[in-house]
Amino acid sequence: MAISAMTNPVLNALLDDVVSTVTSVDQTINQLMATKSALLATASRIADDEPFDSVDSREMSQRAVSTEIAAALRLSDRTIESHMGTAARLQECFPATAASFGAGHISQAHVRVIMDAGDQIEDAESRARFEAIVVARAEAESPNRLRPFAAQTAERFRERSFTERHREARERRATWVRGRDDGMGELVIFGPSTIINAMHDRATQLALAVKAENAKAAKESGHASSDVVADDFADERTLNQLRVDLLADLVLTGTPTGHETEDGLLGEIRAHVDITVPMLTLTDLDEIASPAHLEGIGPIDPATARILTGNASGFDRVLTHPVSGMVLGVDRYRPSAEMRRYLRARDRRCRFPGCRLLARLCDDDHTIDHARGGATSLTNLADFCRRHHVTKHQTPWRVRQLGGGVLEWTSPTGRIYVDRPPGVATHVTIDDVVDRMPSEAPF
Known part of the structure; x- marks a missing residue:
């Protein structure tokens, strides 16, 4: 059966314009992404030149530069540092791929496929021969179709056998967790x-x-x-x-x-999770009860929270403001332990801009160094992961407390970033709280 072409010449011309414009826009986007990649590679080279007097290692210099860019873009500095490394490797090890990317002929997805396949080719000459074959195919194929071809082509230039590489890859077996919406999550197993x-x-x-x-x-x-x-x-x-x-x-x-x-x-051995449960959620069985919070992940449904709380061998009670969620106090009085519980409840995660590592895995950092007279008090303490704790002390990043747990960070180039404690999110009005409040406070 013959299939006729579009009979409406006006719509045919309009569709032709749409296709041409989308193609042009896509090429421009590829060029812009290539420009961003080249700039990140430049940032990596700047870090290699160690531009800061107070930084005494390449690692800390790369971290100082990546945190500067990450804070400006409101992204994780780990992500930016990884992107800087990838961009530098693209420029140095895959010049033909970078050139095609810069011309807008291939997308970032094509670049990832080529680099993933070619990264294990150690010899520069062999890698260049691999590029010559694969880049030409990439300019005519989708990333999904390119992937098996790139992997097959790379095998021809690999010096080590598959058996040897598999034995080494097994050493990297691991599991990790990804948070998802609506109180769900993923457990990923690599092996x-x-x-x-x-x-x-x-x-x-x-x-x-x-x-x-x-x-x-x-x-x-x-x-x-x-x-x-x-x-x-x-x-x-x-x-x-x-x-x-x-x-x-x-x-x-x-x-x-x-x-x-x-x-x-x-x-x-039993599994360990930390959850924060609003008191009214434990007593209010309505479907609209406020969700609890799984530390480091996000909200979980009230029914699950009640089951976990009911079966817990013990838990710390934290008194929070019913509307703002601000932590007001804790239940036990042992000064050092109380301060740590308060910090965990207040900060909930690392207080460096963009970082989400759980507070219970972080260091209790003195904003003003204890060795320089800083007090061990809640107004001079905050939770930092080890990476950002070291960043604070060994790079030009500086931080000061503004009160109420609010931190002001100053980057190496002088930009200011304010990080506020997340607190405990609530979704009730003050009238709801007054109506439901027991005659005697629980604390």
Whole structure:
């Protein structure tokens, strides 16, 4: 069957203009992204020249420059430092790719594919030959189609065998967590593909077995007494939902027998999470109750918070302002411990602009150094992760307390950034609080 062309000449001309303009805009965006990359590479070279008198190492110089740019862009300095390193590597090791990127012929996604495949080619001449082949293909293909071709081409120029590289890659096996919206999160596992696929396959088999068992129970219940309802045995969970539930059950309650100690210590280890729960959430069973807060991640639903709180062996109570969420006090009186609990509740994460590392993993830093007469008091303390604690002391970054836990940071070039404590978010009015407030305060 023949397919006719667009019959409306006006719409045909308009579509042609749209395609041409989108193509031109895309090329301009690629050129701008290439310019940004080149500037970050320049920033990396500036850092290599160690422009600050008070910085005595290349690492600290790179950190000082990356934090300067990150604060101006309101991004993580780790991200910017990584981008600076990638941009410098692009200019130095992949000049043909950088040139095509700068001309707008390929996108940042193409650049990532080429660098990912070519990064392990150690010899500069071999890498240049790899580039000559792959860049030409990149200018005519999508990143997804380019990826397998680039990986295959790179293999031809690799000096080390796949077996040797895999053995080394296994040493980098790891897990990490990513927060998602609506009280959800991801647990990412990086490891040998055989093990990862076997884990997924076993979870699938377990899920299918549970489905079959519940379906069998539901069918048999039809022959049981009239008090038994088949729906009581119905399992409406999807295969994906069952995989997650079963893996969680295995990880949280099972003991890894292959690694267990003689004393059975691994079987006694339980997961640890920190949550902040508004008091009214514990007593108000309405669906609109304020969510609790999983430290370092974000909000979690009130029902989960009540379960965790009810099963906790103990918890620290923190009195907060019912509207602003500002921490007002804590329940125990042991000076040093009380100050630490107060700081954890107030700061909740590293207080360097853009950093989110949990406060319980941070250092208690004296804003004015203790060695220089700084007091060990709440007005002179803040939580910094080790990276930014070192940054404060070994680069030109400076910080001072403005009161109420508010910090003012001054960058190496003199820019000012104010970081406010996040506190505890609430979603109630003062009238709601007055109506629900018990006759006697709990503290």
